[in-house]
Amino acid sequence: MYAKETETDVQQWFLACSAGDIPQDGGACVKYNDKQIAVFNFSRRNEWFATDNLCPHRQQMVLSRGMIGTQGDEPKVACPFHKKTFSLKTGECLSGDDCTITTYPVKIEDGFVYINVASL
Amino acid sequence: MNTRKKIVVVGNGMVGYKFCEKLTARMQPDQFEIVVFGEEPRHAYDRVHLSEYFAGKTADDLSMSTLEWYAEKNIRLHLSDPVQQIDRNEKTVHSFHGITESYDYLVLATGSAPFVPPIPGVEKDGVFVYRTIEDLDMMQSYAKKARKGAVIGGGLLGLEAAKAMLDLGIEETHVIEFAPRLMPRQIDDQGSAMLRSKLQELGLEIHLNKNTSEILGDDCIKAMRFADDSYLDVDMLVISAGIKPRDELAKLSGLEVGTRGGIVVNSKLQTTDPEIFAVGECALHNGMIYGLVAPGYEMADVVASNLCGGDKSFTGYDMSTKLKLIGVDVASFGNAFSTTPECRTIVFEDTVKSIYKRINISNDGKQLLGGILIGDAEAYNMLLQTVNNKIVLPLNPEDLILGARGGAASEGAGVMSLPDDALICSCEAVSKASICEAVIGGTETLDGIKKCTKAGTGCGGCVPMVKDLIAGTMKAQGKYVRNVVCEHFQYSRQELLDFIRLEKLETYDQVLDKHGKGDGCEICKPVVSSILASLYAETANKKPVAQDSNDRFLANIQKGGTYSVVPRIPGGEITPDKLIVIGEVAKKYGLYTKITGGQRIDMFGAHLSDLPLIWEELIAAGFESGHAYAKSLRTVKSCVGSTWCRFGLHDSVSFAIEVEERYRGLRSPHKLKSAVSGCIRECAEAQSKDFGIIATEKGWNLYVCGNGGSKPRHADLLAQDVDKETCIRYIDRFLMFYIKTADPLTRTATWLDKLEGGMDYLRNVVVNDSLGMGAQWEAEMEQLVDSYTCEWKEAVENPEIRKRFAHFVNAPTEKDPNVKFEPMRDQVKAAEWK
Structure with a gap:
């Protein structure tokens, strides 16, 4: 049923954690080498997202602890420090500031969360 | 062939930027090629609000736009590069870094320098x-x-x-x-x-x-x-x-400048070379230098429209101004200094509240000419409108500064009675008509109006009037104006609370499915969670992801991403043994300790994963959560009272502990603070609290709706000389009334300000039980009090909840390596953020 993944494909997808580790409609932080990635389980929309854990506004490693929600139809996360909000899809700042966060492809297979780290 | 005309702007201050903004908004696409030279390394920023830089705003916050904006508008921006020479024959400018640009029109916006x-x-x-x-x-x-x-x-x-x-x-x-x-x-x-x-x-x-x-x-x-x-x-x-116009470049180029400085311009803002304009603080119009931003913007507007084929003139500008200096309102408008025999003046002076108001009125009593307001400038916008629109004065013009006295307070038709062409926002020259049209067109929020009309984006002084115009216009259209929570709920907090209570809804998702739309956000989630907690005595552990981040982790996040820990110390009373435990815990986990304003001890710098360990030790020693992270009761401060103090009338400490233990954990629209003083010397500062109690000879006085913070307000006396039981009953009723009706994040003081009927009404409801709700509220409060649990105890005892307190979900024992501390006075502080 599945096309066989090539070796590079396998290397690009990092097994982050079990899907049950990330709270429903919330997020948690995953360590990948010396990088920190925020993973969000937007269960209400049945969507998963992965972004930088660093809020670019004050350089704080906290986005995974932020609240998620939507603006119009755009899924977003709000930084706990100053409530700057970022699109979970594009990483664009939705509260009018001049900064963005990087987003990463994420997939769920057999109950595990995989993050595409090709760009890291 | 390039037929575009080229405009070079010298100076990238507020007015130089505004010129670019006005020009690019008006011109045909590609009508002009625009080049800007700025002397400063930053692109234009808001100098008017410069002092806010020290109050925490960043250079970015003050910025008027972004570099992307200039790129989008195809404006070539040379920063840190002042123009040093103008060759008027060749029509070129030469910059400090050696750039030469030709121009068809040159706009000098060189501003001023401090004198x-x-x-x-x-x-x-x-x-x-x-x-x-x-x-x-x-x-x-x-x-x-x-x-x-x-x-x-x-x-x-x-x-x-x-x-x-x-x-x-x-x-x-x-x-x-x-x-x-x-x-x-x-x-x-x-x-x-x-x-x-x-x-x-x-x-x-x-x-x-x-x-x-x-x-x-x-x-x-x-x-x-x-x-x-x-x-x-x-x-x-x-x-x-004072300021000194930057006219040296103009002078060097042979343009006429005033003897005391300033580039001479005509009413089209042309210098003695008709292809060179000067705008802002460097321009000398009719012998006058305008050192305010609004006239500078007006000049920018005149030049921008005329270059696009318009025919505007600058005819001088009203120097009326209103500002807040260190928290003191100061305003001056129209002809502020006019005296007899040219006019008559009305002066009001209140040395108790430090308020001074003066208005100058024409001799026939019909026109307002100008005036001065110190200490209270709320009437400024209306007074300025009255001057500018030559509105005929009422029979008792003193009402303008004193408010109507006797009889019902007349709200007046206020801003809605102004003529359509009344200028509401003088920075951006926006009339009442344009704002009202936008509202009728469907733009019904302040942010929307700011975006589409630009009103209120300059000094911000007109924002209250704009808000009134939005509400007034909507009212006039028969629309009901209400405070909705956010885009997901078209209801006020009070309406949501009623739905949840009547329909017995239990979770955020149920409420969203039934009464909201979309998938929620960081505004409505904490509001609904707080309502659920207030109604059902829920702790924040029930649905942590729907809580504000601080409630989710049951601690206050601090710079660097660590947390602070505040155990409850009711009434500020603590045993030596418990003090030792706090000391030992702080030492063990490397925490910075400080006494708080609410008579407790705050421990800072706790790693997320250390929180359950710290609390385990604190709870074992008899502590419980202090809810310092929550919108709920914080502390009940007390003075030492009659047990030790020679003046104390009653035992204020015991009463404070009783009150604190009664309302601990009570979730509310905003934080609640309280205090009990043992006599009128008021050492516990009860009158600055949401509810404060002061001992009297005959019992206790209860004060409500005070707060400290950015807008301090003394609490008002609600009940006098009552016994303890009555006092508690009144507080029960007062708190339930507040919790059920206040908007989100509204302290009791602001809530009272908005409550129709004010303190008299509140006293009627609480003391005289005019709504007949007293017994029900007391019963509901009793239930909340009985079902209190310490949410930290709940958390440390439940392995599932404890998992929440890990920084890395895939490495739960590792701490965030980015957390850095620096030494300070034998303790640590968080490393400064960028």
Whole structure:
């Protein structure tokens, strides 16, 4: 049923954690080498997202602890420090500031969360 | 062939930027090629609000736009590169870095420089001017070693600079003014006296009629000497003695400049070379330099429209102004200084509240000519409109500054009664009609109006009027104006609470599915969670992801991403053994400790994963959550009371503990603070609390709706000489009434301000039970009190909940390596953020 993944494909997808580790409609932080990635389980929309854990506004490693929600139809996360909000899809700042966060492809297979780290 | 005309703008300050904005908005696509030279390294920023830089705003916050904006508009921007020469024959400009650009039209927006009087010693270290972010950065680093500061100049900018000094933490700040009064251009002697006493109360030393003759010191400033041979020791000085138009480039190019500076322009803002314009503070129009931003914007607008084929003229500008100086309202409008026999004046002076108001009225009593407001400038917008639109005055014009007295308070038709062409936003020249049309067109929020009309985006002074216009226009259309929670719920908090209570909804998702739309956000989630907690005595552990981040982790997040821990210390009473436990825990986990304002001990710098370990130890020693992270009851402060104090009437500590233990954990629209004082000396400061209790000979007095914070308000007396049980009953009712009706994040003081009928109504509801809700509210409160649990105890005892407190979900024992501390006074502090 599945096309066989090539070796590079396998290397690009990092097994982050079990899907049950990330709270429903919330997020948690995953360590990948010396990088920190925020993973969000937007269960209400049945969507998963992965972004930088660093809020670019004050350089704080906290986005995974932020609240998620939507603006119009755009899924977003709000930084706990100053409530700057970022699109979970594009990483664009939705509260009018001049900064963005990087987003990463994420997939769920057999109950595990995989993050595409090709760009890291 | 390129047929585009080319415009070069010299200067990228507020007015230079506004010119670009107005021009690009008006012109045909590609009509002009635009090149901008700026001397400063930053693109244009808001100089009017410069002092907010010290109050926490960043350079980015102050920025007028982004570099992307210039790119989008195809504007070539050369920063840190002042134009040094204009060749009017060749029609080219040459910059400091050697760039040559040709032009068809040249716009000079070179602004002004601070005027520095030739006082011997001005070159010494520690002497500053106050105009650019770089000036501020230099002041900031110097201020660290300065204790006493002074500002030369008691005008508008000088007082702003003095505020900046206060913000920088200078212990003693002096304002030195040469004239016999403060803000000599805007206000009269009486107004100045009132402003002076108010500013002195706030910690500024004001010296009038003082002429600085020398600045003393070796390399650094040490002291100032004055013409009257007096001295003042200072470590730091800011000179803010006026502005000097930057006309040197114009002069060099042979353009006419005024004898006292300024580039001479006509009503089209053309200089003596018709293809060169000057706008803003560098322009001299009709013998006048305009040192405010609004006329500069008007000039930019005139030039931009005329270049696009318009025919506008600049005919001078109203110098009316309203500002908040160090928290004191100051306004001056129309002809502020007019006196008899040209007019009649009405003056109101209240030395208790430090309010001074003066209005000048035409001799026939029909027209308002101008006036001055100190201490309370709420009426400014309406008064200015009355002057500008020549609105005929009412029979008792004193009502304009005193409000109608006797009979029902007349709200008046207010802004809605203004003529359509009344200028509401003078910075952006937006009329009442354009705002109302936008509202009718469907733009019904302040942000929307700001975006589509630009009203309120300049100094922001007109924002209250814009809000009133939005509400008034919507009302006139028969629309119901209400405070909806956010885009996901078209209901107020009170309406949501009623739905949840009547329909017995239990989770955030249920509420969203039933009454909302979309997938929620960081505004409505905590609101609904707080309502659920208030109704069902839920702790924050039930649905942590729907809680504000601090409630999710049951601690206050601090700089660097660590948390602070505050155990409850009811009434501020603690045993030596418990103190030792706090000390040991703090030592073990490397925490910084500090006594809080609410008589507790705060431990800072806890890693997320250490929180359950810390709490396990605290709980074992008999502590419980202090809810310092929650919108709920914080502390009930107390003085030592009759058990030890020779003045104490009753045992305030025991009562405070009783009150704190009754309402601990009570979730509410905002935080709640309380205090109990044992006598009228009020050592517990109960009158600054949401509810405060003071012992009397006959019982207890209950005060409500006070708060400290940015807008301090004393609490009002709700009930007098009542016994303990009655006092508790009234507090039960008061709190339930507040919890059920307040908007989100509204403290009791603001709630009372918005409550129709005010304190009299509240007293009727709480004391006289006019709504007949008393018994029900008391029963509901009793239930909340009975079902209280410590949410930290709940958390440490449940392994599932404990998992929440890991920084890395895939490495739960590892801490965030980015957390950094720096040593300070034998403890640690968070590393400074960027």
